Amino acid sequence: MSSHWKNVRADFPILHQQVNGKPLVYLDNAATAQKPRAVIDALVRYYERDNSNVHRGLHALSMRATDAYEGARARIAKFIHAADPAEIIFTRGTTESINIVARSFGARLKPGDVILATEMEHHSNLVPWQQAARASGATLRYVPVLGADAEGGLDLAALGTLLTPQVKVFAFTHVSNTLGGINPVAELCARARAAGAVSVIDAAQSIGHGPFDVRAIGADFVAFSGHKMCGPTGIGVLYGRRALLDTLPPDETGGGMVTSVDYEGARWKPAPERFEAGTPHIAGAIGLAAACDYLDGLGREEIARHDNALAALAYEKLSALPGIRLLGPKGARSGLVSFAFAEVHAHDIVTFADEDGLALRGGHHCNQPLMRKLGLTGTTRASFYVYNTAEEIDVLVASLRRILKFFGAS
Ligand SMILES: *Cc1c(COP(=O)(O)O)cnc(C)c1O
Numbered sequence: 264m265s266s267h268w269k270n271v272r273a274d275f276p277i278l279h280q281q282v283n284g285k286p287l288v289y290l291d292n293a294a295t296a297q298k299p300r301a302v303i304d305a306l307v308r309y310y311e312r313d314n315s316n317v318h319r320g321l322h323a324l325s326m327r328a329t330d331a332y333e334g335a336r337a338r339i340a341k342f343i344h345a346a347d348p349a350e351i352i353f354t355r356g357t358t359e360s361i362n363i364v365a366r367s368f369g370a371r372l373k374p375g376d377v378i379l380a381t382e383m384e385h386h387s388n389l390v391p392w393q394q395a396a397r398a399s400g401a402t403l404r405y406v407p408v409l410g411a412d413a414e415g416g417l418d419l420a421a422l423g424t425l426l427t428p429q430v431k432v433f434a435f436t437h438v439s440n441t442l443g444g445i446n447p448v449a450e451l452c453a454r455a456r457a458a459g460a461v462s463v464i465d466a467a468q469s470i471g472h473g474p475f476d477v478r479a480i481g482a483d484f485v486a487f488s489g490h491k492m493c494g495p496t497g498i499g500v501l502y503g504r505r506a507l508l509d510t511l512p513p514d515e516t517g518g519g520m521v522t523s524v525d526y527e528g529a530r531w532k533p534a535p536e537r538f539e540a541g542t543p544h545i546a547g548a549i550g551l552a553a554a555c556d557y558l559d560g561l562g563r564e565e566i567a568r569h570d571n572a573l574a575a576l577a578y579e580k581l582s583a584l585p586g587i588r589l590l591g592p593k594g595a596r597s598g599l600v601s602f603a604f605a606e607v608h609a610h611d612i613v614t615f616a617d618e619d620g621l622a623l624r625g626g627h628h629c630n631q632p633l634m635r636k637l638g639l640t641g642t643t644r645a646s647f648y649v650y651n652t653a654e655e656i657d658v659l660v661a662s663l664r665r666i667l668k669f670f671g672a673s
Contacts, residue, residue, distance in 0.1 A: 267560045268569075272650045274299040274557075285620030288655045293440050293468060293599050293646035294624050295490045298554075302493055305553035309546045317545055318519060332545050335552035336535070339500060342555040343485065344476040347505050352538040353548050356499030357467040358387040360486035361434070363501055363538060364463055367511045368432060368484075369395030376401040377429040379460070381417055381446075382408045382636060383439045386629040388465040388486075392434060401431070408442075412590050413637060416444045422451075426458040433460045438468035441630045441642065442591030443574060443599045445469070452481040461507065467491055471558060472598055472648075473567030477502055489547060494554035498547030501538070508534035515540040558649075566649055570598030573647040577656045584663055585673045590642060599646035601628075606672035609641040615669065619662040 272278055275297045280287050289297060309331065315324035317332045333348070340348040354360045369392075372378070378392050382405045396403040406425060409415025417435075426433070433455040437448050448464055455462040463484040469475065470485075471492025477485055485502040489495055503511075513520055513531055517540035521529045531537045558566060577600045581587055590601045603609065609625030616623050626641040627634045634641060645659055667673040 267562075268565070268649075271561070272652075274301070275650050276300060276303070278650055282620040282622075283618050285618075287622065288620050288658050289622045290645040290647065290651065290655065290659065291622040291624050292648040292651075293491070293628075293644060295496070296471065296493050296648050297650065298495070298550075299493055299557050301557050302495065302550050302553045306495060306546050306550045309549050314546075316542055328545055331549050332543065335548040338552040338555050339548075342475075342559070343470065343502060344478055345502055346478060349533070349535050350477075350502055350505050350508065352501040352503065352508075352535045353543050354486075354499045354501050354538075355497055355544070356488035356490065357385075357465060357486045358488075358499075360484075360499055360501035361388050361463065361465065362391045363514045364432075364484050364486070364503075365391035365395040367514045367538075368461065369399060369401075370512060372396075372399035372401040372431055374400030375429060376431045377427065378403045379406065379425055379430045379433045380404075381406040381435050383413065383417070383442060383444075383630065383633055384434070384436055385440055385465060385467070386631070387467075388434055388436060388463075389632070392432075402429075404430075406435070408633070408636070411637070412588060413439075413442050413444075413633070414590075414592055416442075416592060417446055419447075419450075422454055426454055426460065428459060430455075430458055430460040432463060433458075434463040434465070436465040436468070437470075438472070438597045439591065439630075440468050440599070441601050441628045441633060441644070443596040443601060444592045445595065445597050448482070449480045452483070455483075456481065468597065468599075471554075471566075472570050474563040483507055489551040489554065492551075492554055493557055494551035495544075495547045498544045498551050500551075503534065505534065508537075511537075513537050513540070517541050561649055569649060570647050570651075571596065573651055573653065573656065574598045574600055576653060577645055577647070577659065580656055580660050581663070584660070584667065586667075590637070598648065599644060601642040601644045603639055603642045604667065604672060607666065607670045609643045611670070612643045612663070612666055615666045616659075616662045619658065619665070621659060621662055623659075 315328040452462040489498040613625035
């Protein structure tokens with residue numbers, strides 16, 4: 264590992280505090296990640312020195328802000344190996360990115376068309392497609408998950424019958440935020456393309472946790488959030504293949520996205536401006552670029568190795584707890600584990616673990632249909648990132664033992 268890793272924890276000011284008299288153990292990274300000093304400094308620097316509106320100004324601050332904002336777009340293009348910065352549209356996050364595709368591409372759909380999603384989608388990659396189906400008369404179908412604990416991942420064998428010529432869009436997550444499994448996105452994109460469908464990847468749980476190459480994957484659209492990859496909240500990205508983006512109508516309209524307007528109508532700029540009406544989150548984009556620098560400094564392969572190794576270790580140690588039900592694949596997984604006990608509700612576990620300084624997440628994780636299918640009301644999830652350690656997994660396991668004893672479940 265590179266020398267950057269030596270002081271990783273020192274890079275994150277928030278980690279150095281006590282919660283309920285215990286050192287904070289932050290294992291809620293799948294909900295949001297902490298921010299390194301470099302990202303916080305980039306935000307402060309922008310507001311202290313360069314703050315101005317972008318694109319329409321001719322004065323020094325506006326030109327600086329524009330350069331920094333467009334520089335951030337180019338930096339993020341590089342981060343995901345996009346061919347062209349114009350393929351990077353800044354949004355509020357994964358949710359808004361998927362809504363834009365679902366409305367804008369969805370406007371093309373008609374009765375008889377099929378939208379294909381999977382049973383493991385986050386509500387953000389599910390409800391917008393339900394809405395698109397309702398608005399267009401298209402049908403929404405799902406690729407099933409396999410196994411009582413969804414340990415078998417997606418039923419890829421079912422794709423043969425599901426990916427008919429009627430399928431116009433195939434939307435799927437790269438990594439499930441509840442199961443931790445890693446879907447074979449390059450294969451899924453190739454299958455979509457062969458069927459004549461456009462692919463949409465929800466990369467919220469993957470992009471900050473390892474290498475990601477949109478061209479090698481062959482994706483048409485990719486959605487992700489800044490805040491899950493050490494960047495600020497309120498900023499995210501919709502990547503779209505250039506040739507596709509310029510054929511789509513805008514979603515929101517207003518200032519900044521038009522070439523000319525008269526009282527009768529307006530003409531749209533090409534992407535990315537076409538999809539960025541109004542003043543964008545300039546500071547957020549700059550902070551997100553700083554997060555890309557930070558993560559590349561650590562090394563994306565190294566981040567994947569680190570996070571996945573911690574999750575594998577947690578999975579192994581948690582397996583020893585009486586009555587535990589672990590979800591998702593038994594083998595290779597990304598940096599999170601999700602589990603349930605018949606006797607103790609996930610909300611109680613999270614509340615009691617907080618007494619031990621632990622930040623966990625319990626509930627349906629925006630996967631209600633999947634929870635229902637698996638016969639669960641929710642799970643407890645521990646999710647790992649660059650600053651987590653093997654010692655923190657011991658704190659987790661000890662805390663769970665204490666809680667199980669308290670509830671008379673061990
Ligand atoms: C967090 C998450 C989302 C939603 O991201 P937002 O930042 O809340 O828009 C969507 N999909 C997955 C898999 C997620 O983990």
